[in-house]
Amino acid sequence: MIANYGYQDGSGDFFITIDTDKCDGCRACVRACPAECFEVGEDPNDPLRDEPVAIVSEVVRNKIKYTCGKCKEAGAPLPCVEACRQNAISHSW
């Protein structure tokens, strides 16, 4: 399942996407993100899933453009994308 976390405003689309079919719950993104954007736990989109999965924390979803600002300024590779060995994380901007 493709899970999109973020928002759209007049300046663009700001979503972090997690491919939950690829995510194995390893928590590498949790450790890598300096802004604590990720959590690993129950899948809010799939209550029947037993395995833990990464989600984007609710507190940062509506300001993700700003929360990720320092990483974006530093340029690729983004710490979260680089840390995920399953290639489950992507950004829309």
Ligand code: SF4
């Ligand atoms: S690093 Fe990738 S595979 Fe590991 S929990 Fe995060 S999204 Fe899932």
Ligand code: SF4
């Ligand atoms: S870009 Fe940086 S702040 Fe944003 S989710 Fe990835 S590691 Fe965290």
